[in-house]
């Protein structure tokens with residue numbers, strides 16, 4: 327091991343191979359549910375260094391067949407499925423790419439920006455905006471997550487209803503393969519049918535097939551205005567009807583459609599009392615809508631008014647407010663974004679990030695709520711998410727009088743089985759946007775088709791026969 331560590335020091339410099347002191351920022355997952363032990367945290371500065379690190383590890387493994395030395399690619403370490411931290415073997419190297427944070431080029435005519443993998447998402451958004459463009463990927467962790475991590479787990483976020491997820495926003499990649507070779511795939515092409523789509527293979531592979539070192543991303547024109555509205559709805563069916571109306575009235579202007587359950591909002595009101603949570607007290611759900619308009623604010627306002635009028639006539643909205651200012655709009659978004667934090671304040675909980683077809687959401691919620699309530703009387707459901715994409719964060723909190731840690735220990739398997747069985751019965755996926763990591767590997771074995779799993783294992787075996795890249799994540803080799 328010492329020879330390998332010396333080799334890594336020679337590649338990146340001694341100060342960028344961390345082995346001592348408090349390494350928890352790199353070895354503990356964001357939710358603090360697991361604490362790993364790293365052989366080292368290595369922080370390369372460029373693609374060539376990444377390639378040399380991978381080659382060094384691959385040669386070490388060849389020379390020491392019994393060794394389990396492997397690499398865990400890491401960006402901002404904000405992932406929610408324990409995919410970017412080492413296991414407790416002490417043999418995994420965390421390869422943190424945050425020093426690779428250059429914006430390489432912005433091609434205004436091609437509407438693309440090429441950035442290194444360690445760029446913080448918010449920095450890319452700001453760079454695009456300064457040049458008069460929109461980079462629409464947006465999520466609550468945008469101040470700390472990186473483009474490499476976003477693409478590694480194909481992040482979604484709040485704008486998917488209009489722009490798609492990270493995969494849809496990426497035109498090209500630069501990747502270091504498990505052999506330490508560099509694939510120069512930074513194309514800004516919108517059309518390229520020359521065989522297998524490697525870019526789409528690497529996106530969402532969660533660091534198990536290679537290390538993304540740079541990406542060419544799509545840009546869009548900045549809208550003239552973005553308006554936000556908040557509506558109370560009498561049921562989940564009504565929320566889905568409102569979504570249909572919003573598509574018809576706003577067209578491509580509909581850039582956000584988030585649903586929030588009453589209990590989820592009550593937790594924000596309880597734990598963030600400086601935030602005013604509107605209209606939630608009397609209705610089971612509220613919806614946050616965003617209208618991005620390329621004409622003018624008055625045009626966007628008129629569109630919203632006509633949508634809300636139609637929705638009230640149809641009985642799917644009972645009350646609504648349209649933000650009067652940017653500050654008010656930001657506050658409404660803050661309420662939505664504080665839900666996970668409010669839930670964490672309330673205590674440990676069981677998180678699910680599921681998707682079903684939008685049309686099946688009401689039936690899924692009704693059936694799953696009923697099954698959980700009957701299996702665990704008093705259970706509290708924190709239900710919110712990106713309804714426009716059929717994606718719910720369907721989280722389960724202990725009954726009020728029960729110890730949360732004890733609840734997790736005794737009830738998690740039963741809760742997961744009820745939720746995931748219901749997801750499958752409604753034609754859905756057990757992971758909509760957070761990925762698989764190590765948290766859902768076992769569940770995937772149960773819920774993914776045998777043919778899909780076999781194909782995934784064959785790909786992993788073909789590209790990474792040494793199992794050097796993030797082993798134990800996504801599929802077991």
Ligand SMILES: Cc1cc2nc3c(=O)[nH]c(=O)nc-3n(C[C@H](O)[C@H](O)[C@H](O)COP(=O)(O)OP(=O)(O)OC[C@H]3O[C@@H](n4cnc5c(N)ncnc54)[C@H](O)[C@@H]3O)c2cc1C
Pocket residue numbers: 356398399400401402403404405406409410423443464465466467470471472473474475476477478479480481482483484532533534536537538539666759760763796799
């Ligand atoms: C408050 C909060 C809100 C969130 N909201 C959303 C949301 O709305 N939508 C959503 O989809 N996700 C959300 N997430 C989770 C989300 O996946 C991440 O925030 C983000 O996409 C991960 O980026 P990261 O740089 O932190 O990656 P990390 O956590 O470091 O890594 C994530 C995965 O990608 C791999 N990886 C990292 N870098 C690379 C690379 N360069 N090459 C190959 N693989 C790599 C890692 O090995 C790991 O498997 C949220 C997380 C938090 C904490």
